[in-house]
Amino acid sequence: MTAQPDRIVHVTTVHQPFDPRIFYKQLASLRDAGFDTHLIAPHDRTEQVQGISIHALPQSTARWRRIALHPTALRMAQALNADLYQVHDPELLPVAFLLREATGARIVYDMHENYRAKGPILGRALRTLERWAFRWVDHVLIAEESYRSIVEAGPVSSTYIPNYFRPIGDARLGAPAKAGHTPARLLYTGTLSASRGLRTMVKLAARIRRAGRPETIDLVGICRYEKQRAWAKARIQEEDLNSILSRVGWDTYVPPSTMPPYYRRADVGLALFEPHPNHRGSIPTKFYEYLHYGLPLICSDIPRWRRFVERHACGAVVPPGEPAAVLDVLDEWRAHPERYRERAERARAAASRYRWKPVGQRLATLYRQVLNEKVTGASVTG
Template structure:
């Protein structure tokens, strides 16, 4: 049975996840062999990794699935991407010689306020899983965190910020007419779905392209909104989830990237990865007034900070009427991209940590795969 250096397991993430793709690309460049056990379409997984996928599960079925994943995997080291799969990996490690890495990309407790499925009576088991995930992270051999505000009390923490891998993104391209606003990420109300629709509706001439999975709870409202406004419907295009490189080809020719997230506990301290990705592809950014993206956009003059749909529409209208202003903003974006991203090595500590754990387990056969 073939053994891998690293198994990446997830009970909730699609194998098309952009952070997952960046991690695998960096590990493969370092010669680490990787398998992925997750959700979605096998063909959407990262290049260079062996991918196995299963249907999405919910509730107790998801919990049971998460508990099974470490035993299905064949890596010397296991990296888990969710609180339940992290806890499962910690439990399995008590009976095996494998090392465990937890990848924590969001505040497990704060994010519950942003999830419809975690309300009412279901919030209790969700909160339990969040606590178990934090416990597992604190007992892992290493914890990879996506931002500085995540689990600062842990000594085994390694920061892997969601900075883009320029090799996986298209080169900046000249914006095309008509002007097009771009959003890439989870499509849901709390991430600005209806704010974006209202802004585009009030900004004639602008088009909106949405790329990412839409929350089931928002789908009917989205369809009703477009059905009630044929002009808006003619200017909005929604794609479902796409692999990262395919998704970002849409950035070519766009005029601005949107990040109009609500002020929720989970988002308040966070830096949305899409802001960096927009800047990396040469796109000015229109952001809500969350502290960190607002500070970045203002400090480099990379776009505008708005407090709602009306202000967003006003800015879009101004840029449409004064294209030279938008062009100067784009020049500042490109200058920041050159100074901050070209030549950067944001994955160096992450790769070093994983390879060290792999080397520590070299020569052992501690894989599961009890399918």
């Protein structure tokens, strides 16, 4: 008889089912490696997508309602009788512990953020949960090297699984910038919030309009904060910015598979974040996406980000919260189009260093090691 493939179940109550890291990178790579892959996540229906079985939880954005889903998530996960469970949210660690006790399955925890930065109360509570879990989980995946010091405080082994680029949808490249081309179409992709530069980009659009400049800005992503959406909408109407600033998604999640056309027609990728602790310790996934499409970056002057941009000569950094500095960079590139073209070429050249495929292959190898109780704690650097 042919042996049944090991069953893997990922569980989240926070993330969208088609979260790029969870669905398109990790689960897709595990499926390709021959695992029987399942995902328990908030969704409107239970279905199978691209060979991955999605088991739907009710959808909710409120934390207390998500926590109320934990008994349901536990029952669903236990019924699947997996060989290994991976949880993506620190609040699910007690559920993972109960699964371990009830099934004897292996447990992996994927640390997406430095949750201590969530604030003095919530952040401390989440860190306490993590430190407790480090005593009994089988392995921890970390999305950023900077999180390693957090995990090393406990006895558990960890592996760096970076959020490198994996093509989703039609990821064909656009044509390289031609000689004399000057950048006019600016792009931001991903979750929108004040800490991720929403206010700065709206103010940038206002400056563009008042000065009669040629630039436009595409914001492609969801803003989950109603008050921030209301502020931005009011400012856009007051300043008559609809011809300058387009919003795609806004109050609705934008599937990654629909984003490639926006990348291909853009000239510059924006990341005008505030220097929040989580931002200072990580490289945004959108950096790797911008590089793939040959988009020079204009990003906030955060030390880790500055080093990335300078290492690859792929863009420019500006002081956080200063839209005038963005216009200064664009003016320089307009006056010297060869500088813009060189940065675009450097972006394309750097992209090959940040591909997901080898990381996904190593993730599958790591899973086999965890299942065979042979984890050594070796680091995956991609």
